[in-house]
Amino acid sequence: MDNIGQKVLEVNNLTVTINGNTLLEHIFLEIYEGETLMLFGENGSGKTSLLMTIMGLGPYKIETGSIFFKGKEVTHLPPSERAKMGIGIMFQRPPTIRGLKVREILELIGHNSTDPEELAESLNFGSFLDRDLNLGFSGGEIKRAELLQLLAQKPDLALLDEPESGVDLVSISLVGEAIRKLLEKDVHHRRRKKAGLIISHSGHILDYVEADRGCVLVNKTIWCMGNPHEIIQGIRKQGYKGCLTCQK
Numbered sequence: 473m474d475n476i477g478q479k480v481l482e483v484n485n486l487t488v489t490i491n492g493n494t495l496l497e498h499i500f501l502e503i504y505e506g507e508t509l510m511l512f513g514e515n516g517s518g519k520t521s522l523l524m525t526i527m528g529l530g531p532y533k534i535e536t537g538s539i540f541f542k543g544k545e546v547t548h549l550p551p552s553e554r555a556k557m558g559i560g561i562m563f564q565r566p567p568t569i570r571g572l573k574v575r576e577i578l579e580l581i582g583h584n585s586t587d588p589e590e591l592a593e594s595l596n597f598g599s600f601l602d603r604d605l606n607l608g609f610s611g612g613e614i615k616r617a618e619l620l621q622l623l624a625q626k627p628d629l630a631l632l633d634e635p636e637s638g639v640d641l642v643s644i645s646l647v648g649e650a651i652r653k654l655l656e657k658d659v660h661h662r663r664r665k666k667a668g669l670i671i672s673h674s675g676h677i678l679d680y681v682e683a684d685r686g687c688v689l690v691n692k693t694i695w696c697m698g699n700p701h702e703i704i705q706g707i708r709k710q711g712y713k714g715c716l717t718c719q720k
């Protein structure tokens with residue numbers, strides 16, 4: 473796609489450690505307005521750590537590098553500030569919060585300007601509004617609850633951590649629909665403003681949400697930047713090890 477919009481996210485030479493072990497090294501990433509970038513990588517490669525670092529969460533230590541959001545440096549800002557500026561995250565494994573109803577968190581996030589009933593309807597989730605957040609939820613229900621919160625927040629950059637993992641076939645089309653809506657996929661791409669960074673291990677989400685570019689996290693850094701369908705086809709044939717010898 474033509475990069476006509478402003479740069480939403482810029483990650484510059486980011487190196488991240490935990491307890492002295494390097495998790496991510498020399499990471500460079502750019503995402504523009506209206507663009508969706510897929511991040512592939514095998515389990516344990518550091519995908520979640522990268523997303524959490526962009527959101528400012530977790531015990532990670534930034535050794536070098538910087539993160540810019542809509543032209544402003546956010547490298548050391550608290551996650552609440554980043555959320556207010558327009559970054560949202562869908563967790564791979566969100567916590568269970570006893571005593572907090574789904575309805576209440578949607579009202580808090582949406583500042584009472586969104587109607588939880590209407591929102592939940594779109595994800596066939598109305599009957600969960602008065603349940604404690606994530607308590608006893610199935611894999612697919614957790615993902616739908618996460619997406620509802622993002623739909624209430626309406627972030628300019630949505631960070632989605634493995635939205636399809638652990639989701640049954642019925643829920644995956646609902647999850648896919650919600651992501652399409654979140655990332656304004658049904659708006660003409662020239663007028664699309666929302667940006668997304670989607671982590672995927674399997675690439676199945678590409679059947680529901682088209683992405684503009686893809687990249688792979690291998691050996692702690694970004695190895696490839698290109699067509700997401702070609703990248704996942706290569707990974708399905710050669711495995712992630714193939715990325716190390718790939719000449720592209």
Ligand SMILES: Nc1ncnc2c1ncn2[C@@H]1O[C@H](COP(=O)(O)OP(=O)(O)O)[C@@H](O)[C@H]1O
Binds near residue numbers: 495513515517519522
């Ligand atoms: N809080 C933590 N403490 C210690 N090690 C961690 C922590 N979080 C992640 N790691 C380690 O960092 C590596 C990358 O993990 P992660 O970012 O979750 O990978 P992915 O999401 O690609 O599966 C793993 O080896 C994991 O065990």
Ligand SMILES: [Mg+2]
Binds near residue numbers: 519520521633
């Ligand atoms: Mg992960």
